[in-house]
Amino acid sequence: GAVVSQHPSRVICKSGTSVKIECRSLDFQATTMFWYRQFPKQSLMLMATSNEGSKATYEQGVEKDKFLINHASLTLSTLTVTSAHPEDSSFYICSAQKSGANVLTFGAGSRLTVL
Amino acid sequence: AQSVTQLGSHVSVSEGALVLLRCNYSSSVPPYLFWYVQYPNQGLQLLLKYTSAATLVKGINGFEAEFKKSETSFHLTKPSAHMSDAAEYFCAVSTNQAGTALIFGKGTTLSVSS
Numbered sequence: 537g538a539v540v541s542q543h544p545s546r547v548i549c550k551s552g553t554s555v556k557i558e559c560r561s562l563d564f565q566a567t568t569m570f571w572y573r574q575f576p577k578q579s580l581m582l583m584a585t586s587n588e589g590s591k592a593t594y595e596q597g598v599e600k601d602k603f604l605i606n607h608a609s610l611t612l613s614t615l616t617v618t619s620a621h622p623e624d625s626s627f628y629i630c631s632a633q634k635s636g637a638n639v640l641t642f643g644a645g646s647r648l649t650v651l
Numbered sequence: 652a653q654s655v656t657q658l659g660s661h662v663s664v665s666e667g668a669l670v671l672l673r674c675n676y677s678s679s680v681p682p683y684l685f686w687y688v689q690y691p692n693q694g695l696q697l698l699l700k701y702t703s704a705a706t707l708v709k710g711i712n713g714f715e716a717e718f719k720k721s722e723t724s725f726h727l728t729k730p731s732a733h734m735s736d737a738a739e740y741f742c743a744v745s746t747n748q749a750g751t752a753l754i755f756g757k758g759t760t761l762s763v764s765s
Contacts, residue, residue, distance in 0.1 A: 540694070570751065577660075579741065579755040580695075629694055638749035642687075642694040 538564050540632045542643035549620055550651055557615045557646045559630035565610035566632035571603075574627040574645070586613045610635065620650040653678045653744045657756035665764050670714075670729040672759050674742030677723065682744045684725040685753065686716055689739040698740075701725060702748045712736070737763045 539562040549555050559569055567588050572580040584594045584605050592605035602624075604616040613632075617624055629645040658673040676682055683702055687695040699710025706718045716727045725742060739760050743753040 542694075545692075568751065570753075577758075579757045580753075581755075582752060585752065631695075633749055633751055638747075640697075640750045640753075642696070644694040645692070647692070 538632075538634055538639060538641040540566075540630065540641045540643040542628075542630055542646050544646060545644060546647045546649075548649045548651060551621055552619055554616055554618045555620055555648060557617075557628055557630075557648070559613045559615070559632065559643055561611045561632045561634075561641070564632075564634045566613075567610065567635040568633045569607060569613040570631045570633075570640075571605060571613075571615050572629045572631070574629060576627075580629060583615075617648065620648070622650045624648065625650045653680075653682065653746065653754045655742050655744050655754055655756035657740075657742050657759050659759055660757065661760045661762070663762040663764065664732045666734055667731050670727070670732045670736065670761065672727040672740050672742075672761065674716075674725045674727065674756060675723050676725060676742075676744045678744055678746075680746055683746070683748050683750060684716075684718060685743045685745065685750050686710065686714070686725075686727050687741045687743060687755075688712075689741065689758075691738075695741065697750075698727070700748075700750060732761075732763045734763050734765065737761055 569586040571583045584592045586592045586607040607613040631642045654677045685700045686698040701718045742756040
Protein backbone atom coordinates (compact mmCIF):
# COMPACT_ATOMS: atom_id res chain seq x y z
CA GLY A 537 0.00 0.00 0.00
CA ALA A 538 0.88 3.64 -0.27
CA VAL A 539 3.00 4.90 2.59
CA VAL A 540 3.86 8.46 3.52
CA SER A 541 6.62 9.10 6.01
CA GLN A 542 7.15 12.27 7.98
CA HIS A 543 10.34 13.19 9.74
CA PRO A 544 10.89 14.13 12.45
CA SER A 545 7.89 12.84 14.32
CA ARG A 546 8.66 15.17 17.21
CA VAL A 547 10.86 18.22 17.40
CA ILE A 548 11.54 20.76 20.10
CA CYS A 549 13.27 23.99 19.23
CA LYS A 550 14.06 27.36 20.70
CA SER A 551 12.14 30.44 19.74
CA GLY A 552 13.68 32.18 16.75
CA THR A 553 15.14 29.10 15.14
CA SER A 554 13.95 27.40 11.97
CA VAL A 555 12.71 23.85 11.72
CA LYS A 556 12.38 21.66 8.65
CA ILE A 557 9.83 18.85 8.38
CA GLU A 558 10.06 16.28 5.62
CA CYS A 559 7.23 14.44 3.95
CA ARG A 560 8.17 11.47 1.78
CA SER A 561 6.08 9.15 -0.31
CA LEU A 562 7.94 5.87 0.12
CA ASP A 563 6.48 3.65 -2.56
CA PHE A 564 4.81 5.96 -5.02
CA GLN A 565 5.28 9.22 -6.84
CA ALA A 566 3.27 12.17 -5.64
CA THR A 567 2.75 15.10 -7.93
CA THR A 568 0.83 16.90 -5.24
CA MET A 569 1.30 17.01 -1.48
CA PHE A 570 -0.71 18.86 1.11
CA TRP A 571 0.29 20.34 4.43
CA TYR A 572 -2.13 20.60 7.34
CA ARG A 573 -1.88 22.04 10.79
CA GLN A 574 -3.76 20.64 13.76
CA PHE A 575 -4.13 22.41 17.06
CA PRO A 576 -4.93 20.37 20.18
CA LYS A 577 -8.51 19.12 20.24
CA GLN A 578 -9.21 20.86 16.95
CA SER A 579 -9.56 19.93 13.34
CA LEU A 580 -6.96 19.91 10.62
CA MET A 581 -6.58 23.10 8.70
CA LEU A 582 -5.16 23.04 5.20
CA MET A 583 -2.11 25.27 5.03
CA ALA A 584 -0.91 24.81 1.50
CA THR A 585 -0.86 22.65 -1.58
CA SER A 586 2.56 21.66 -2.81
CA ASN A 587 3.09 20.79 -6.45
CA GLU A 588 6.31 19.20 -7.66
CA GLY A 589 8.48 21.65 -9.48
CA SER A 590 6.34 24.71 -8.86
CA LYS A 591 5.50 27.14 -6.10
CA ALA A 592 3.15 26.06 -3.37
CA THR A 593 -0.35 27.45 -3.16
CA TYR A 594 -1.08 28.80 0.29
CA GLU A 595 -4.46 29.06 1.95
CA GLN A 596 -5.75 32.40 3.03
CA GLY A 597 -4.16 33.56 6.25
CA VAL A 598 -1.07 31.35 6.00
CA GLU A 599 2.17 33.30 5.81
CA LYS A 600 4.18 31.92 2.92
CA ASP A 601 7.38 33.57 4.13
CA LYS A 602 7.03 31.91 7.49
CA PHE A 603 6.02 28.47 6.28
CA LEU A 604 8.34 27.69 3.40
CA ILE A 605 7.32 24.74 1.29
CA ASN A 606 9.56 23.03 -1.22
CA HIS A 607 8.53 20.11 -3.42
CA ALA A 608 11.74 19.38 -5.27
CA SER A 609 11.00 15.82 -6.30
CA LEU A 610 8.06 13.50 -6.84
CA THR A 611 8.67 11.83 -3.50
CA LEU A 612 9.65 14.66 -1.18
CA SER A 613 8.08 17.85 0.10
CA THR A 614 9.51 19.90 2.94
CA LEU A 615 7.92 22.42 5.26
CA THR A 616 10.26 24.86 6.98
CA VAL A 617 8.92 26.89 9.85
CA THR A 618 11.13 29.96 9.90
CA SER A 619 11.86 31.99 13.01
CA ALA A 620 9.59 29.77 15.03
CA HIS A 621 7.62 31.14 17.97
CA PRO A 622 5.68 29.35 20.70
CA GLU A 623 2.41 30.00 18.87
CA ASP A 624 3.75 27.89 16.00
CA SER A 625 3.71 24.85 18.26
CA SER A 626 1.33 22.42 16.64
CA PHE A 627 0.91 19.08 14.94
CA TYR A 628 1.81 19.31 11.27
CA ILE A 629 0.49 16.64 8.95
CA CYS A 630 1.19 16.07 5.29
CA SER A 631 -0.68 14.05 2.73
CA ALA A 632 0.33 12.92 -0.72
CA GLN A 633 -1.70 12.21 -3.80
CA LYS A 634 -0.42 9.40 -5.97
CA SER A 635 0.19 10.70 -9.46
CA GLY A 636 -2.73 9.93 -11.73
CA ALA A 637 -4.81 8.35 -9.00
CA ASN A 638 -7.67 9.42 -6.77
CA VAL A 639 -5.87 8.28 -3.66
CA LEU A 640 -4.67 10.45 -0.81
CA THR A 641 -2.37 9.11 1.89
CA PHE A 642 -1.59 10.89 5.14
CA GLY A 643 1.64 10.89 7.04
CA ALA A 644 1.76 10.23 10.78
CA GLY A 645 2.40 13.86 11.56
CA SER A 646 5.15 15.91 13.15
CA ARG A 647 4.68 17.51 16.54
CA LEU A 648 6.52 20.82 16.84
CA THR A 649 7.09 22.40 20.22
CA VAL A 650 8.69 25.83 20.31
CA LEU A 651 10.08 26.89 23.66
CA ALA B 652 -18.10 27.05 -0.22
CA GLN B 653 -18.02 23.87 1.78
CA SER B 654 -18.19 23.13 5.47
CA VAL B 655 -18.65 20.21 7.82
CA THR B 656 -20.28 20.07 11.23
CA GLN B 657 -19.75 17.16 13.56
CA LEU B 658 -22.36 17.03 16.29
CA GLY B 659 -20.88 15.99 19.59
CA SER B 660 -17.21 16.43 20.32
CA HIS B 661 -17.23 13.35 22.52
CA VAL B 662 -19.22 10.13 22.26
CA SER B 663 -19.02 7.33 24.81
CA VAL B 664 -20.34 3.83 24.23
CA SER B 665 -20.03 0.45 25.84
CA GLU B 666 -18.24 -2.38 24.11
CA GLY B 667 -20.71 -4.14 21.84
CA ALA B 668 -23.03 -1.16 21.59
CA LEU B 669 -23.97 0.72 18.45
CA VAL B 670 -21.64 3.52 17.38
CA LEU B 671 -23.20 6.59 15.77
CA LEU B 672 -21.07 9.60 14.90
CA ARG B 673 -22.93 12.47 13.29
CA CYS B 674 -21.79 14.60 10.40
CA ASN B 675 -23.65 17.27 8.47
CA TYR B 676 -22.22 19.06 5.49
CA SER B 677 -22.78 22.16 3.46
CA SER B 678 -21.72 22.36 -0.14
CA SER B 679 -22.64 24.46 -3.14
CA VAL B 680 -21.56 21.65 -5.47
CA PRO B 681 -22.10 17.89 -5.30
CA PRO B 682 -19.89 16.83 -2.42
CA TYR B 683 -17.43 14.04 -1.93
CA LEU B 684 -17.50 13.00 1.71
CA PHE B 685 -14.95 11.20 3.82
CA TRP B 686 -14.52 9.74 7.26
CA TYR B 687 -11.05 9.49 8.74
CA VAL B 688 -9.85 7.97 12.00
CA GLN B 689 -6.88 9.22 13.98
CA TYR B 690 -5.24 7.24 16.73
CA PRO B 691 -3.07 9.04 19.29
CA ASN B 692 0.07 10.52 17.77
CA GLN B 693 -0.68 9.01 14.40
CA GLY B 694 -1.77 10.36 11.05
CA LEU B 695 -5.21 10.02 9.57
CA GLN B 696 -6.46 6.78 8.14
CA LEU B 697 -9.28 6.71 5.62
CA LEU B 698 -12.29 4.76 6.87
CA LEU B 699 -14.56 5.27 3.91
CA LYS B 700 -15.61 7.78 1.30
CA TYR B 701 -18.71 8.72 -0.63
CA THR B 702 -18.14 9.39 -4.30
CA SER B 703 -21.75 9.30 -5.56
CA ALA B 704 -21.62 5.65 -6.64
CA ALA B 705 -23.80 4.41 -3.77
CA THR B 706 -25.45 6.19 -0.88
CA LEU B 707 -24.54 3.48 1.64
CA VAL B 708 -20.80 3.21 1.88
CA LYS B 709 -19.00 0.41 3.66
CA GLY B 710 -15.54 0.99 5.02
CA ILE B 711 -12.86 -0.72 6.98
CA ASN B 712 -13.17 -2.13 10.49
CA GLY B 713 -16.92 -2.67 10.12
CA PHE B 714 -17.84 0.98 9.74
CA GLU B 715 -20.34 2.28 7.28
CA ALA B 716 -21.95 5.62 6.46
CA GLU B 717 -25.05 6.68 4.58
CA PHE B 718 -25.23 9.75 2.40
CA LYS B 719 -28.59 11.49 2.78
CA LYS B 720 -28.86 14.45 0.50
CA SER B 721 -32.22 15.58 1.88
CA GLU B 722 -30.71 15.79 5.35
CA THR B 723 -27.24 16.90 4.17
CA SER B 724 -25.86 14.20 6.42
CA PHE B 725 -23.20 11.53 6.29
CA HIS B 726 -23.37 9.81 9.67
CA LEU B 727 -20.90 7.07 10.55
CA THR B 728 -22.12 3.88 12.20
CA LYS B 729 -20.85 0.56 13.45
CA PRO B 730 -23.21 -2.10 14.83
CA SER B 731 -20.96 -3.25 17.64
CA ALA B 732 -18.19 -1.18 19.19
CA HIS B 733 -14.83 -2.67 20.02
CA MET B 734 -12.29 -1.32 22.45
CA SER B 735 -9.90 -0.75 19.58
CA ASP B 736 -12.36 1.69 18.00
CA ALA B 737 -11.51 4.32 20.60
CA ALA B 738 -9.99 7.18 18.61
CA GLU B 739 -10.66 10.57 17.05
CA TYR B 740 -12.95 10.57 14.03
CA PHE B 741 -13.06 13.29 11.42
CA CYS B 742 -15.66 13.90 8.78
CA ALA B 743 -14.46 15.82 5.75
CA VAL B 744 -15.75 17.18 2.48
CA SER B 745 -14.04 17.82 -0.81
CA THR B 746 -14.94 18.96 -4.29
CA ASN B 747 -13.13 16.01 -5.85
CA GLN B 748 -13.04 12.25 -5.57
CA ALA B 749 -9.43 12.09 -4.48
CA GLY B 750 -10.21 14.12 -1.42
CA THR B 751 -7.63 16.77 -1.99
CA ALA B 752 -8.01 20.13 -0.31
CA LEU B 753 -10.21 18.55 2.33
CA ILE B 754 -12.36 20.61 4.66
CA PHE B 755 -12.48 18.83 7.99
CA GLY B 756 -14.96 18.88 10.81
CA LYS B 757 -13.72 19.48 14.34
CA GLY B 758 -13.67 15.80 15.11
CA THR B 759 -15.43 13.49 17.53
CA THR B 760 -13.61 11.54 20.20
CA LEU B 761 -15.02 8.07 20.60
CA SER B 762 -14.53 6.35 23.95
CA VAL B 763 -15.38 2.69 24.40
CA SER B 764 -15.82 1.21 27.85
CA SER B 765 -15.82 -2.43 28.80
